[in-house]
Amino acid sequence: MTDHQTTARRIPAVSWRQLRSLRVRLIAVFAAVALLAAVSASGIAYWLNRDAVLKRAQDTALNDFRVSLSRNVSDLPLRPSCGDLTQLATNVASSGLSYDVVVVSPDDPGCSASSDPTHFTLADVPAPLQSTVAKPREITETNPYRYHLYWQRQNLEGRPYLIGGTKVVSNGPTAYMFKSLENERADLNTLGWSLSIATLLALIGSALLAQAASATVLRPVKRLGDAARKLGEGQLDTRLEVDGADELADLARTFNRTAEALHDRVEELSAREAQSRRFVADMSHELRTPLTAMTAVTDILEDEAESLDPMIEPAVRLVVSETRRLSDLVENLMEVTRFDAGTAKLVADEMDISDLIMSCIDGRAWYDAVELDAPRGILAVVDPRRLDVVFANLIGNALKHGGSPVRVKVRQSADTVVVEVSDSGPGIPEDVLPHVFDRFYKADRGRARSEGSGLGLSIAMANAQIHGGTITAANGETGAVFTLTLPVNRPPAPPTAPPADGSPAGSADGSPRDADEPKDAT
Amino acid sequence: MPFLLLIEDDDAIRTGLELALTRQGHRVATAASGEDGLRLFKEQRPDLIVLDVMLPGIDGFEVCRRIRRTDQLPIILLTARSDDIDVVVGLESGADDYVVKPVQPRVLDARIRAVLRRGERESSDSSAYGSVVIDRAAMTVTKDGQDLQLTPTELRLLLELSRRPGQALSRQQLLRLVWEHDYLGDSRLVDACVQRLRAKVEDVPSAPTLIRTVRGVGYRLDPPTG
Numbered sequence: 001m002t003d004h005q006t007t008a009r010r011i012p013a014v015s016w017r018q019l020r021s022l023r024v025r026l027i028a029v030f031a032a033v034a035l036l037a038a039v040s041a042s043g044i045a046y047w048l049n050r051d052a053v054l055k056r057a058q059d060t061a062l063n064d065f066r067v068s069l070s071r072n073v074s075d076l077p078l079r080p081s082c083g084d085l086t087q088l089a090t091n092v093a094s095s096g097l098s099y100d101v102v103v104v105s106p107d108d109p110g111c112s113a114s115s116d117p118t119h120f121t122l123a124d125v126p127a128p129l130q131s132t133v134a135k136p137r138e139i140t141e142t143n144p145y146r147y148h149l150y151w152q153r154q155n156l157e158g159r160p161y162l163i164g165g166t167k168v169v170s171n172g173p174t175a176y177m178f179k180s181l182e183n184e185r186a187d188l189n190t191l192g193w194s195l196s197i198a199t200l201l202a203l204i205g206s207a208l209l210a211q212a213a214s215a216t217v218l219r220p221v222k223r224l225g226d227a228a229r230k231l232g233e234g235q236l237d238t239r240l241e242v243d244g245a246d247e248l249a250d251l252a253r254t255f256n257r258t259a260e261a262l263h264d265r266v267e268e269l270s271a272r273e274a275q276s277r278r279f280v281a282d283m284s285h286e287l288r289t290p291l292t293a294m295t296a297v298t299d300i301l302e303d304e305a306e307s308l309d310p311m312i313e314p315a316v317r318l319v320v321s322e323t324r325r326l327s328d329l330v331e332n333l334m335e336v337t338r339f340d341a342g343t344a345k346l347v348a349d350e351m352d353i354s355d356l357i358m359s360c361i362d363g364r365a366w367y368d369a370v371e372l373d374a375p376r377g378i379l380a381v382v383d384p385r386r387l388d389v390v391f392a393n394l395i396g397n398a399l400k401h402g403g404s405p406v407r408v409k410v411r412q413s414a415d416t417v418v419v420e421v422s423d424s425g426p427g428i429p430e431d432v433l434p435h436v437f438d439r440f441y442k443a444d445r446g447r448a449r450s451e452g453s454g455l456g457l458s459i460a461m462a463n464a465q466i467h468g469g470t471i472t473a474a475n476g477e478t479g480a481v482f483t484l485t486l487p488v489n490r491p492p493a494p495p496t497a498p499p500a501d502g503s504p505a506g507s508a509d510g511s512p513r514d515a516d517e518p519k520d521a522t
Numbered sequence: 523m524p525f526l527l528l529i530e531d532d533d534a535i536r537t538g539l540e541l542a543l544t545r546q547g548h549r550v551a552t553a554a555s556g557e558d559g560l561r562l563f564k565e566q567r568p569d570l571i572v573l574d575v576m577l578p579g580i581d582g583f584e585v586c587r588r589i590r591r592t593d594q595l596p597i598i599l600l601t602a603r604s605d606d607i608d609v610v611v612g613l614e615s616g617a618d619d620y621v622v623k624p625v626q627p628r629v630l631d632a633r634i635r636a637v638l639r640r641g642e643r644e645s646s647d648s649s650a651y652g653s654v655v656i657d658r659a660a661m662t663v664t665k666d667g668q669d670l671q672l673t674p675t676e677l678r679l680l681l682e683l684s685r686r687p688g689q690a691l692s693r694q695q696l697l698r699l700v701w702e703h704d705y706l707g708d709s710r711l712v713d714a715c716v717q718r719l720r721a722k723v724e725d726v727p728s729a730p731t732l733i734r735t736v737r738g739v740g741y742r743l744d745p746p747t748g
Binding site for chain 2: 285288289290291292293294295296297299300303327330331343345347349350351359363384385388
């Protein structure tokens with residue numbers, strides 16, 4: 001369930017990252033450029049077209065109006081009646097292109113002669129146009145006429161119209177023309193739509209293009225990312241295929257060179273480390289041969305010590321005790337090298353944990369100094385000798401640095417066994433706490449030599465870890481507390497010697513034993 | 523006084539162990555190589571052999587195998603470490619027990635005495651398990667009337683199992699009863715010995731009907747039902 005929650009929580013973070021990804025940014029830039037280009041091109045095309053279309057329509061209509069007017073105005077009497085004016089308007093309107101005409105006379109302001117009086121009257125003519133039309137111009141060399149034909153575009157009831165006007169004769173009637181620009185508007189609208197669609201298509205095209213471009217750029221980037229991740233995970237032989245001569249190929253080449261260098265460096269380092277490990281392993285191995293011989297005779301020396309010269313006895317005892325210490329140290333060193341080399345193995349059997357602790361305490365005559373709170377019947381599949389090392393180190397350490405009474409508490413919870421070893425000492429300084437499991441770490445630097453080898457706790461930790469467990473150190477109420485956590489069932493390890501009959505005679509199969517297995521007092 | 527043969531190539535270790543074992547009350551003969559050891563073994567017929575694994579020429583395993591072809595006397599291996607393949611190979615070659623260098627003479631002595639005790643007779647009757655007859659008084663095991671050549675350890679293991687027929691014994695129990703090891707005994711000793719014992723007493727060692735594996739517990743001696 002936790003997994004699902006975590007996944008659910010991750011989704012927004014990922015999409016935010018995706019929004020800011022190179023791909024999205026590329027597409028956005030492409031789209032912006034395409035939009036700008038398309039809109040400006042369409043805009044210019046639209047305005048040019050609009051001007052051309054309107055100008056042609058206007059010119060045609062106005063010319064026609066002028067010609068038609070001048071042809072019909074000659075029929076007008078000197079003092080035309082309202083009827084004459086209406087006749088004039090109708091004649092002019094019907095003679096030319098489809099437009100309507102309104103004629104007004106200053107002599108008869110009440111008369112509004114129109115070819116279509118229901119739709120067009122003088123009121124539809126904008127006032128600025130009326131006043132411009134009524135204004136006489138001075139006659140000069142360049143301007144032979146007193147009155148000119150003026151025009152204006154105007155929306156009437158939502159429809160576009162071209163309204164032109166001129167004096168028919170000086171101080172005579174004025175004629176106005178209403179030419180619908182509905183067709184032109186429809187044409188221009190169609191043009192606008194076409195351009196918009198073209199812009200949209202350009203936009204989509206640019207997005208697709210950006211996608212393709214980003215794919216070609218991003219595929220190598222992704223490959224590079226994958227390769228870098230693999231390199232980080234320790235696959236130092238990861239290399240990229242280099243093709244082309246662009247910046248990405250350059251990057252790939254640099255990556256390959258870096259990986260190569262890293263590979264060489266790591267190999268050199270691990271070779272050196274393996275060398276030094278082998279050296280320590282060989283050394284301790286070599287040390288063991290003379291130690292075995294020495295250990296063989298220490299018992300004799302010890303037995304004879306009492307009968308020796310009092311001057312020689314301490315020397316003999318020193319040799320005996322230091323031989324044993326050296327022996328322990330070498331054994332610990334070898335143990336450490338086995339853990340380092342990964343050759344340490346478990347010989348597991350199902351054991352009663354409290355029996356093991358009891359035996360450990362018993363064997364080292366610690367009974368008086370240890371308070372044991374361990375119910376029997378807590379079973380776990382463990383290597384008894386390795387676990388004995390762990391208990392001996394934890395309890396021994398507590399006795400040495402913490403002081404008695406040392407309390408050992410065993411509890412089972414679910415599928416783990418928890419062993420707590422607490423002492424009554426001053427506890428562990430906070431700055432030392434993270435290092436207690438380090439090799440040869442001495443809390444007191446001034447003490448050049450301590451009783452222990454300096455490897456005890458690190459070996460205990462390694463032994464716990466090979467069981468799939470761990471040890472933690474902390475300060476409790478009364479002193480330092482070391483907590484060993486072990487799984488009850490270790491995952492099955494490969495059997496050290498496969499039994500010939502195929503039955504799991506080897507105990508390393510890690511299978512849980514029946515709880516009713518007969519147990520003997522240790 | 524038990525007569526031991528110590529085969530060890532390192533002079534210092536050989537001298538040291540000889541001194542210590544002699545002091546513990548054993549008569550000790552020594553050999554510096556596997557070949558010498560085998561020759562000495564044939565000439566002097568010791569009660570027990572303490573055998574180093576790493577020997578120049580033929581190694582300890584091979585020495586062990588050659589001795590086992592003809593003789594069933596106890597063999598204790600001197601190995602470098604307890605958790606490596608040496609122990610397994612050694613036990614498969616027919617060794618009865620092993621100790622890890624550097625070994626305390628007291629520990630080695632205790633192991634020697636324990637393994638020698640396994641061959642001691644006890645006053646008891648004989649019992650039959652199908653074709654296998656265990657004669658406790660004579661300390662012999664016969665199968666179809668023929669004497670089986672068992673090492674003292676194998677014999678003791680069979681005796682301990684036959685004392686409680688039908689009852690499963692855990693490896694730790696067997697380690698205490700047969701090997702006299704404390705709680706730190708190596709359960710591989712039991713497994714290896716059971717394999718060797720099966721090879722000798724079962725009709726089909728790969729399908730044992732006499733010495734049964736009790737999964738999750740240990741081993742059990744069953745009288746054949748048929």
